[in-house]
Amino acid sequence: xxxxxxxxxxxxxxxxxxxxxxxxxxxxxxxxxxxxxxxxxxxxxxxxxxxxxxxxxxxxxxxxxxxxxxxxxxxxxxxxxxxxxxxxxxxxxxxxxxxxxxxxxxxxxxxxxxxxxxxxxxxxxxxxxxxxxxxxxxxxxxxxxxxxxxx
Numbered sequence: 001x002x003x004x005x006x007x008x009x010x011x012x013x014x015x016x017x018x019x020x021x022x023x024x025x026x027x028x029x030x031x032x033x034x035x036x037x038x039x040x041x042x043x044x045x046x047x048x049x050x051x052x053x054x055x056x057x058x059x060x061x062x063x064x065x066x067x068x069x070x071x072x073x074x075x076x077x078x079x080x081x082x083x084x085x086x087x088x089x090x091x092x093x094x095x096x097x098x099x100x101x102x103x104x105x106x107x108x109x110x111x112x113x114x115x116x117x118x119x120x121x122x123x124x125x126x127x128x129x130x131x132x133x134x135x136x137x138x139x140x141x142x143x144x145x146x147x148x149x150x151x
Contacts, residue, residue: 026068030042041054061147063144076132080118080119085110
């Protein structure tokens with residue numbers, strides 16, 4: 001009975017319209033971004049590793065956001081490249097760590113290649129345009145409002 005209830009809650013949204021809780025596929029993610037009116041650039045078109053980019057207006061500059069689905073298909077990752085990390089300046093790195101507490105669930109990280117990034121993971125289940133837009137707006141706002149810390 002509990003499984004049926006979870007299925008029904010997942011199937012019917014608050015507005016009473018049927019909503020799929022299936023994860024988005026990589027082509028569906030691109031299509032959803034295009035349906036939202038964004039100009040989508042393909043960064044990687046290798047099957048299973050597709051990655052897309054959209055430039056979003058921020059405060060005084062555009063924020064290029066990368067979109068990709070995790071290998072498990074459980075998450076949609078929204079990432080923003082902020083520049084090359086300063087691995088020498090420990091004061092700056094401490095400020096980045098402290099600022100992460102203010103922008104959660106967005107967070108800063110450094111890639112193995114030394115790139116400073118900001119990211120947020122969106123659970124890839126029942127993702128609507130409204131849900132995706134909320135996460136996009138939050139990430140773009142977080143990049144903009146923390147620019148004095150990461151620049």
